[in-house]
Amino acid sequence: MPIYEYVCRDCGHEFEFLLRGDEKPECPACGRGHLLKSMSVPAAHSAKSGGDACPARDSCGMSPCCGQNCGLGQMM
Numbered sequence: 001m002p003i004y005e006y007v008c009r010d011c012g013h014e015f016e017f018l019l020r021g022d023e024k025p026e027c028p029a030c031g032r033g034h035l036l037k038s039m040s041v042p043a044a045h046s047a048k049s050g051g052d053a054c055p056a057r058d059s060c061g062m063s064p065c066c067g068q069n070c071g072l073g074q075m076m
Contacts, residue, residue, distance in 0.1 A: 009034040015028055
């Protein structure tokens, strides 16, 4: 079941919708179905061997890296 991003053409509200089967999404703000499907950036996880344990280490300010307990490593 894909999650799509939409922009309402009537009120401009942006939202995500989990599309199931033949469902027709409606804007949660105004209730209308005049929507534009927007482009979304896919999420990807990459695994590296060696190197830094946390890709967010330089941006979070922890030195040495805390071992990804902060959650920033999962956001990168």
